[in-house]
Amino acid sequence: MGPLARTGMGVALACGVLVTAVSIGQSSDSSDKGHVKEISKGPYVALGDSYTSGPKIPPQTATPAGCDRSGRNYPALVAKELGLKAADFRDVSCSGATIPDLTTPQSTGNGTNPAQLSALNTDTRLVTLGIGGNDIGFSSMITKCVGTGTLFKLAERVTDITDKAPCEEKYTSGGTDKVAQKISTAGARLTRALNEIQRRAPEARVYVVGYPSILPAKGTRCGRGLPIAPGDVTFLREKQQELNTMLGERARAAGATYVDTFTPSAGHDACSPAATRWIEPLKPSSPAAMVHPNERGEQGMATAVLSTVKS
Structure with missing residues (x-):
């Protein structure tokens, strides 16, 4: 995903503080799998959008600068935990990336990122892929729902809006779920991309990384930090879960492994307390793009990836 106006899921559309995490690299299981x-x-190649690249999380040193790639995003943390040498790790994730950007160059506001799959070859042994949010326009959805929610907040004095979902009404008008249609289209594209990854890196183990919980189960907790009508919080959360379900199904069908970051991030969404949240609200209190993972979130996602790799 890429930051709200530019870096996608950028928004949008991995318990406790996991800064120390479970030290996955020090497994007590003496029967560590050969894989x-x-x-x-x-070599390890990381592919994905801004939820992978980690916009505004220091240090931001990669090129092109427009990809907003952090040296402490989850791929970097995974590579470090696995003890990989710098020459054996390539992070080509980029803010704003969509599935087509895996096979074609991506123009950013500051440089062009080569087609991400060009980083793969027959020597590649590990691939992580976190993508799909920008394909369904989750970023613009959240932006529009925030605007609609703000208007409804002004009306709270005269009416109870607990169950109102004006944004949902927009995206499901005429009896057609426009978001579900986009998820289906993204699924077909993902299958083709996974097949291409397999073709280019036949010896690699591929892990499709899902998105962490962005919104809480109950929308009444968001308040000014993310002014979305409570009913729309539920709607957006359900759509994110549908996206993650699609990612998991398509990954397994293509012989890849799905990494669930939604479950371990429960209670660490953008509306949770600043000291424990993985996702920052509209006004971040930690270095991160709005409605994107902070360093704690990237660490949590890294832990989920490493746990799955070790299983």
Whole structure:
């Protein structure tokens, strides 16, 4: 995903503080799978959008600068935990990336990112892929729902809007769920991309990384931090879950492994307290793009990836 106006899921559309995380790299299981040892030799290629790249999380040193790639995003943390050498790790994730950007160059506000799959070859042993949010326009959805929610907040004095979902009405008008249609289209594109990854890197283990919980189960907790009508919070959360479900189904059908970051991020959404949240609200209190993972969130996602790799 890429930051709200530019970096996608940018919004939008991985319990406790996991800064120390479970030290996945120090598994007490003496029977570590052979594939883990093979993966730890690399090369490892990280693909994805801004939820992978980590916009505004320092240090931001990669090129092109427009990809907003952090040296402490989850791919970097995974590579470090696996003990990979710098030469055996390539992070080509980029803010704003969509599935087509995996196979074609992506123009950013500051430079062009080569087609992400060009980083793969027959030597690649590990691939992580976090993408899909920008394909369904989750960023613009959240922006529009925030605007609609603000108007409804002004009306709270005269009416109870707890169950109102004006944004949902917009996206499901005429009996057609426009978001569900986009998720289906993205699913077909993802299958083709996963097949291409397999073709280019036939020896690699591929992990499709889902999106962490962005919104709470109850919209009444968001308040000014993310002024979305409570009913629309429920709607957007359900759509995110539908997106993650699609990612999991398509990953398994293509022989890849799905990484669930939604479950471990429960209670760490953008509306949770600043000290524990993984996702920042409209006005971030930690270095991160709005409605994107902060460093705590990237660490949580790294832990989920490493746990799945080790399983």
